[in-house]
Amino acid sequence: MAFEPPQRLVRALGETAPAGDDWLARLPEAAERAVARRELSVERLQVPGGRSSLVVLVRRADGSPAVLKLAPPRARPESERAALAHWAGLGAVQLLPAEAENAAEDTAEGALLLERLHPDVSVRSLPEAKALLEAAGTLRRLWVEPPAGHAFETVAERTGRQAEAMRASAEADPEAAALVDAALAAREELLAAPPEHRLLHGTFRQSKVLAGERMPWLAVGPDPVVGECAFDLARLVRDRVEDLIAVPSGAATTRRRIKRLAESLDVDLERLRGWTLFRAVESGVRALRVGRPKDAELLLEFAGWL
Numbered sequence: 001m002a003f004e005p006p007q008r009l010v011r012a013l014g015e016t017a018p019a020g021d022d023w024l025a026r027l028p029e030a031a032e033r034a035v036a037r038r039e040l041s042v043e044r045l046q047v048p049g050g051r052s053s054l055v056v057l058v059r060r061a062d063g064s065p066a067v068l069k070l071a072p073p074r075a076r077p078e079s080e081r082a083a084l085a086h087w088a089g090l091g092a093v094q095l096l097p098a099e100a101e102n103a104a105e106d107t108a109e110g111a112l113l114l115e116r117l118h119p120d121v122s123v124r125s126l127p128e129a130k131a132l133l134e135a136a137g138t139l140r141r142l143w144v145e146p147p148a149g150h151a152f153e154t155v156a157e158r159t160g161r162q163a164e165a166m167r168a169s170a171e172a173d174p175e176a177a178a179l180v181d182a183a184l185a186a187r188e189e190l191l192a193a194p195p196e197h198r199l200l201h202g203t204f205r206q207s208k209v210l211a212g213e214r215m216p217w218l219a220v221g222p223d224p225v226v227g228e229c230a231f232d233l234a235r236l237v238r239d240r241v242e243d244l245i246a247v248p249s250g251a252a253t254t255r256r257r258i259k260r261l262a263e264s265l266d267v268d269l270e271r272l273r274g275w276t277l278f279r280a281v282e283s284g285v286r287a288l289r290v291g292r293p294k295d296a297e298l299l300l301e302f303a304g305w306l
Contacts (some may be wrong), residue, residue, distance in 0.1 A: 003031035003045070005054055011050035013072065016291040023072040027054060031070055034111040040068060046119050050221060053077075053110075057119065065116035066096055070109060076223060077110035079152060082222035083199060084112075091141030092201075092219045093117060093210075117210040117218055124206035128240065131206050132257070135236055136264055138217050139201065146199040146226045147208050155200075155227025156191050162282045163187060169285040176285055179303050183281035186274040190228075195268065199224050200232040206239045230267045234275035239260060241302050251305040277306040 005027055010056060013024055031054060039061045046055035046067075053071035060066050071077040072226040094115040123131045123138075146152060163184055170180035201208070201222035212218040225231070237258055244250040258276065262269040284299030 003028040006047045006049045008048040030109045067114040067116050068142055069112045079224050080222055083222050086147050091138055117212045121211040122207045123209040134217050135206050135209050138219050142201050143198040143229050150227045152224050155231050165287050169289055179281045183278045187278050190274050193230045197226055204232050204233050230271040231275045234279045237276045241298055245298050254305050
């Protein structure tokens with residue numbers, strides 16, 4: 001079959017593609033090679049799919065279902081591979097064993113063969129309160145000690161890169177400057193004394209938790225990072241931000257959500273609030289930078305409540 005990337009993936013990768021990057025152009029051939037090497041039968045592409053990878057529903061030679069995922073180097077697929085291997089299926093989708101002769105090719109092309117979950121059923125399909133409860137329970141299982149000698153990026157390193165881009169964006173958009181200053185100040189304070197270092201999902205939200213067979217809910221699509229748990233939980237706080245913004249009680253609901261999540265996962269409330277502020281502002285100014293003003297407006301208004 002033709003492995004044409006979904007438009008959602010094309011748009012998302014186009015926003016961040018460095019000059020000269022031709023990964024999308026090479027993707028159809030890379031997918032064909034990955035399928036052929038593993039002797040997979042293709043069922044269909046997952047559409048609309050994600051924003052950083054091509055997801056293909058396949059069957060292995062023995063007829064068992066699986067998922068083939070291909071991601072560009074800037075999505076750090078080898079970091080995802082290492083995290084999934086360390087979690088070994090506890091709270092996250094399982095990485096299926098690769099044939100030894102394919103390992104080098106898979107590394108070069110960012111290919112991962114994964115356990116098949118129910119791709120169209122995420123925690124986000126549940127009522128709000130139940131969704132937060134199930135998502136939080138899944139996240140708790142992922143917070144483990146990182147492997148010895150790991151090469152994962154740290155929260156300090158990742159947010160350091162983001163902070164530089166935020167400062168540049170604030171200079172170009174004075175209206176966002178006050179929020180950027182507050183977010184950067186919060187980051188400096190939070191990094192001064194982190195309470196723990198755990199392996200984190202890195203981009204956790206309700207849509208990243210899918211229904212499974214061996215466990216009711218399993219996380220997918222990590223961009224792993226090592227740091228404090230509040231950083232991971234902060235992205236979950238603003239899930240369904242468009243619904244929060246649409247109601248007069250949105251600010252109060254957000255404060256209650258922070259309190260409830262902090263208490264349920266034994267995370268310091270103020271640290272969670274601080275990382276929620278930083279991550280919301282960072283996402284907001286990044287949306288401005290790549291030409292998504294509506295998303296930016298939602299995120300910066302949300303950040304203003306914090």
